[in-house]
Amino acid sequence: MAVITTTEATPVAAPAKRRRLRFVANPKATTGLVLLGAFAVLAVIGPWIAPFDPSERGGDLMQGPSGAHWFGTTHLGQDIFSQVLVGTRSIMFVGFLAGIVATVLSVLVGVTSGYLGGMGGEGLSALSNVFLVIPALPLIIIITSSLPETTDLTIALVIGLTSWAWNARVLRAQTLSLRRRDYVEAARATGESTWRIILFEIMPNLTAVIASGFVGTVIFAVISEITLAFIGVSVSSGWNWGTVLYWAQSQQALAQGAWWWFVPAGLAIALLGTALSLVNFGIDEFVSPRLRGGGRTSVKTVDGRTVRMRVGFTPVLGDGTAREEKP
Amino acid sequence: MSDAVLEIRGLNVDYGLGADAVHAVRDVNLTLHRGEVLGLAGESGSGKSTLAYGMTRLLPPPGVVASGEVLYHRDGGDPVDVLRMDHAQLRAFRWAETAIVFQGAMNSLNPVHRVSTQLTDVIKAHDPRSTTASRLARARELLALVGIAPDRLDSYPHQLSGGMRQRVMIGMALALEPRVVIMDEPTTALDVVVQRQILRQLVDLRERLGFSVVFITHDLSLLVEFSDRIAIMYGGRIVEEAAAADLYRDPLHPYSDGLLHSFPALRGPRRELTGIPGAPPDLRSMPSGCSFHPRCPRAMERCGVEVPVLGVPGDRRGSDRTVACWLHPVQDNRF
Amino acid sequence: MSYLLKRIAFYLFTAWAAITINFFIPRLMPGDPVQALITRARGQMTTDAVQSLYVLFGLDKDESVVEQYFRYLGQLARGDLGMSFTFFPTPVAEVIGDGLPWTVGLVGFTTVLGFLLGTAAGTLVGWRRGSLADLLIPVTTFLSSIPYFWLGLLAIALLTGPDSFFPATGAYDTSLVPGFDLEFIGSVVQHGILPAATILISSMAGWVLSMRNMMVTVASEDYVTVAHAKGLPERRVMVGYAARNALLPNVSGFALSLGFIVGGTLLVEIVFSYPGLGLLLFQAVGAQDYPLMQGIFLVITLSVLLANFLADLAYLALDPRTRREG
């Protein structure tokens, strides 16, 4: 569910333009971004293009997918396709808003604690560790169910305010290592102000880490929102994929064989999650190229066999692939 | 001269495949003789490590050996080509015949295992019938050989100083009494005093145990002190090879001369430290002709056009030294 | 030892923080939740129970917040978490006590097993990089993007039914008397397989990926090259040198993400009506049973802290560098 990869103390410095191009050229990142773009478009136009009002009751009760109802209908005859389509907006809104809130907090806490060091730094670091080990989802559940009303906005805020700790930790580690770099030391020696150093020397080198943390938080926020709706904390806050699943579960859709009621929403979650993970892999591979798979990994050797390139046994190329010596 | 243990013939090593390949080692021919210390010098990036890792097939991807032969002469047997061995043969060959001490000696020891484990696992791998007690006894012996107290066997690497770790690595290299020990900048990370201490010890051990050493460093003054013969590398090629004393007294290649003026020598007359102006060549776009010509103070017109070949220079006929420089054209065997 | 002491101090601090958060959350609620609860309990509550609720929810108007806080701590120290409304008149502590073993059994077991299996698989995939095993990566990504509970729904839809071996709900056959006999244990295993498999599949995926990445990173460390240069057997290099080191960041990652994992796995209980803390939490949310909700949050947090501490001990045993030099 929460895929966490450690990107600790990775070297970041190279001509910015070429690196950016390399990121876009990364097939994983591109696939992820395209998928994500599609979801964003649906989030905007979903409610307009939905064939039905998602709450409107109809005559066809519990019908499987058909031409009129692509994803079938509920026990009240509501159109599930419209529910999933309309629900995309809430998912994307909560995911991205929570992601932004958590990212801003994590940058504030992480970079400050990493740069300042000393007691203040240690204190902030301890704070993020506390938030890290307290199980986030149960905390979110009790907070949201204590709130007088749950809207997408409050849910996004609660998730954002409780899930910044992981990124803060990673950012702190990165900042600590950047602080010791020559050019930062040099900038400090020339008396540049702390904020200028943080903004212009440190932050640019944290871009990849921040981006990856943002994407990770969006994944977590989406799953949390769906979970909240699914267990009934926030059913009243409008349609999202979790609400669809909540009704499917509470109306025993499974026992009645109404697979269409929960499969589309689940696949949508998985697809969005995959898209976000792909973007994150792209960022990881962009930051540490060693992780990149692909490329040619097998070669034909002298003894005519094809072997995989691997650590410890350098292949000796066959005559066919031997290079031509320039005179 | 004594007979050869290791003969490198026409070795080419690349990073990457096909058109993208970077040719980091080009057409290297080198012979290591029994019992000698062969020094390999050159600026950082000249391909020394690539050569060492390539000939032992330890180069990680995207490194590949493009062509060549690395012949190892067994005692009284036919020579075997390391580049044609399969994985099982290579495993058996490694460490038993050629051991290596790496550049990053600080990270050469596995941080989670005790020194004893790392000294004994290699003995066990090559001699499964040995007993635990005999392996431990050997490990103790090896530590004594490099001047470390036997109670250090139970230490973890992080509990040892940098110098001690490097000594452990040297001791480990001798575990199976190999006939060749390759050392890639074994002491670069250490301070000068420890560096010389360890090298002195190594040379003594070589005399007692009779192995040959390929000693790689960017510090030519160290080689002048500790090696018998020296090969100089530039841009992936060997550009000069000579007995240490000859090279020191009379460097033929302007690059060798520049290197000699880049480090302070501990013994002998002081030289003026001038260094070499300019930067090492980019392997992706090597200069035409002699790859040193953009930086060479004595470059001629011919240098930018024709690649000088390595060979015995005409003006040193009959010597056992070779150079690749148009100042000292190779003697023509047709006459 | 100092490392251990530091960790213990940290966990105590975090436990205190969680308890304090738990103290303040209900005080942020508008209105008088206790009154609402009392109304719903239809006057079946003793005055003692009502008083304990007022302490829990901080509505004792005669006391300052500080007094309330210490009274709350005192109450917790006695293990008094208040009365549950869903299971009235059972105290929350007792309700949780009934659910906890099931959760520890299911979630604890599968989380650890998922980590171990995922790490083992990641070791192989990372070691054989560029081989067919790399094709697993997209599949694993997709799997790890599926919420646990949805996979559970799918498993129920596809694998359970009137004729199926797998029961769709519960932790054991309710016609049996719980006890340590073969029949009961067999029934527990039978009921546990599907929920356990659900958690395993979705939690393993993340560990496969992170271990794979660590293996790729570690494979180019000098000591791995040295291991190859020593001519050690393949297995020895892969396990003793590469995986043994790649494991370390994975173990600390495991400790750090326990909080995330546990949240997700609790939902599997809901889907399978498995009588653990997750299902209780679900019921508490549905019934607005605040004392139960808070009690569960506290117990889950403390369990996660304990698990974290155990993971720390494992790390300590695995990494000689964290041990004090002797």
Ligand SMILES: Nc1ncnc2c1ncn2[C@@H]1O[C@H](COP(=O)(O)OP(=O)(O)O)[C@@H](O)[C@H]1O
């Ligand atoms: N993975 C790689 N891909 C491409 N080029 C490389 C790679 N590793 C090393 N090189 C290049 O190979 C050349 C030789 O490097 P190396 O053998 O490490 O030199 P030395 O040991 O003499 O300092 C350098 O110019 C370096 O840039």
Ligand code: SF4
């Ligand atoms: S060949 Fe020419 S350029 Fe090259 S080293 Fe000799 S003199 Fe200099």
Ligand SMILES: [Mg+2]
């Ligand atoms: Mg080198």
